[in-house]
Structure formats: C-alpha cells, structure tokens
Amino acid sequence: MNEIFDHLALGVSAAISPLTLGYCLFGVTLGTLVGLLPGVGILATIAMLMPLTFHLDPMVALVMLAGIYYGAAYGGSTASILLNLPGTAATAVTCLDGYPMTNQGRGGVALFMTTIASFVGSIIGIAMLAAFAAPLATAAVRFGPQENFSLMVLGLVAASCMSTTSPLKSLAMCVIGVMFGLVGMDVTTGTVRFTFGVRHLYEGISLVALALGIFGLAELMKNAGIVTSQKVRARDITMRSMLPTREDWRGPGEPCCAAPVSAPSLARFRAPEARSPPSCPTRSNGGFTAGPRSSARAPSKAWPVPRRPTTRQFRPHSFRH
C-alpha cells in the first residue's frame, strides 16, 4: 500500500510544475474544443493533436496528451447535452438525459454536473486503478469468452431496463443494435456477413455514422421548420444557471465501473439504469447526467488495464468518417 503512495507522490512531484500544468491546461482546452465537434471522437482528436506534442519533453508530452484525452472526452458531452449530437458512442447516454434538460432550459445545470461528475469520476477511477491495477490484471487475464459474453448480456439487458416505455421495445432495440454490430467480417471465421457486397461495410458499420444518423439526423428531421427560436443562447448559460437545484443532487452514480472488460460505453449505460426508477419521468432528468459521466470516467482510466480486445469500441473506426 505504501508503495502505491510513494509512486503517486513521485508522479505528482514530477507533474506539478507550472510548465507541465500549463501544457496540461493547453491540452485540455484544445481537446475540449476539438471534442466539441460532433463526430470527432477521442481517438480522432488525439490523432489530430498528436503533432503538437512532438517537440516536447516526453513527460510533458504525456501530460498534455492526457489533457487532450480528457478534454476530448468532456467536450463530446457538451455537444450531446446542448445539441443532442453525441460525438462518441459513450456520450450517447449523456444525450438521453442531458438534452431533455436543455429543452427545459436547464442546459447550464447539465453542463455543470457533467463537469463535476467527470472530475470526481476521474479521481475515483485513478484511485481505483492505482489501488487495484495489479489484482485486476490477474482477474482480467482469467476473463474468458464466457465471462465477456455474460458481461455483455448483462450490460445490454440492463440498458434495456433504462427505457421507460416498454421492455419489449427496448429489448428489441438492443437486439437490433447487436444485429447491426454483426455487419462486416466475422472475427472468427472470416466470413463476410450482411454487407450486400458493399466493400465499405467489410469492417462493420462506422459507429460515428450510426450514432450521428440515429441521434443527430433524426432530431434535425424532426425539428426542421418547427423549432423557430434557438433553444440554447450563450447568454442564457450564466454562472448562476449552472447551480444545480436540491433535487439535482439526489442519487449517486454507480461504483461498478472498473471491470476490465467492459468498454466505457457499457459502464456508461450501467450507471443511469441503476438509479432511474421508471416511475419518475419528469424529474428523472435531474440526477442522470452525473451518473453516466462519473462512472464513465472510471473505465476511461481503467482501460489501459490489460484485457482482450473483444470489444469493438477501440478499433480505430472513428478515424474514418
């Protein structure tokens, strides 16, 4: 245990210098700005901003890259909340609860809570990673196909419980999602499935294209010509509008997030489901954003933990648009 603190202290002493922190700030700012653009995911952001770090000292460069990473992850949530345009699959959940808040004129609160939640979640995630990395690694090695599959099924069924309409519909939603995931080359046999002979589909349906089409385009089609005034005006989001009300504070996130196999998306979907009783449809928007963000941060910290590349999220799909 002491070893962990020694290492952490060493890291902090190395990282805390005005220069390093300055570059970190620079990285976070840039990352947030680029991450704001819908459809530009974390990986794409890092790939584009990587050249900025080439001339830096390796340690400073790493700190700046980490800043870009977190900035991009955070920036994506802003577009989700204000515009209902998820930049990545993982921020799609933020759309579900953040955007309704914007519609109620409370986008500022959503933004504020996302910020706080992702900060707290990051810290918890880092602490968990530092404390449990070694034991987790041994567990991760033992995670076989059965465990992976069970975890996925758990995640999908849990996600389908989130919806307030009807379990049948949301289960069908999950099944269709998995069916879309099958498009492309089969990993084990190499058979090309459900591509209609289109070569662009051999690597599967691009996640960004799918998310933008379903969340973004549909919303645009629905609103074109109907929405006359802008929902979000910059001056409406003041410092005061960011203060959450008392009800917004209720309800914690969920601590289950460092499972080494679960991709960020899964953990993000786990969080709201845990604290959303389907019986509170009106205020349920309140506490939501905090949950997925905070538990989402933890896996984004935890994904360097060794695991098998069974999930598709980290394939560099997001590079192509």
Add this chain to the structure above:
Amino acid sequence: MTVIRDRIAGGAVALLGLYYILQSLRYGIGSAARMESGFFPLLLGILALGLGIGIMVQLADRLAGQEEDVEKINWRAVIMLPAAIVAFAATIRPFGLVPAVFLTVLISSFADRGFGWKPALVLAIFVTIFSTLIFKIGLELQVNIIRWPL
C-alpha cells in the same frame, strides 16, 4: 395512431429478424460446440422475430384506445437532409472542402421552409469560412480546400 405506429415498428423488427434467419442459413449454422458464422445471427434473428411479433401483438393491443399526437412527417426535411449529406460525400473528394461544405449547408437549409435564399447563402458562406479555418488551417486535415478535377 400509436397502435399503427407500434404495428409498423414491430413488423419492421420482425422482418429484419426474418431476413437474418434466412441469411444466416446461407452462412452455415454449425452446432453450439462448433459454431459457423451463421449461428449467432440465427439466434439474433429468432429473438428479433419474436420480439417484433410481440410488439405488434401485445403492445398494440394494450395500448389500443390510447391516442397520441403523431407529428406529421416533415417530408421536406426527410428528403433535403440526406440529400445534403449525399452532396457532401459526392463533392468532398473531387472538388474539395469549400464547395462541399457550402453545398451541404445550402441544401440542408432548404429543409426549413422558413429559411429564405439570402440567410441561407450568408449562413453557407460563414460556415464554409469557419470550417475551413477549423479543419484545414487549425487541425490540418488531409483534405483539399478547393480543386477542379476536370
């Protein structure tokens, strides 16, 4: 209207499941111990077929009588927005970023009936300038700003 909508939605899910079942038979099923590439799609197809029929029958019956405002489909938007995307995809490589963005914004602004010619043009010009600044000059993406292939 909800009933009709649920019937259509359930029917679509069931049809998709049916397609997956038929298609997976062509890929080969195998057995649970030795799966071929059609095994998993077959299972999913059966699930989707069942769920789709369930939505069509049970849900529709339960909700029968409940009325819900169904918004009229905005055909203008349904046609114009995909057209804008197609225009972008078609022009970005041969003609470059500036014409592609300009066309995309111009076409998609026609989705809104209240949008006149002039604001659409102004908007298109500004978005083009900004996206060129951000993507080409700021992020140095590998796209042509403008070119003429002929």
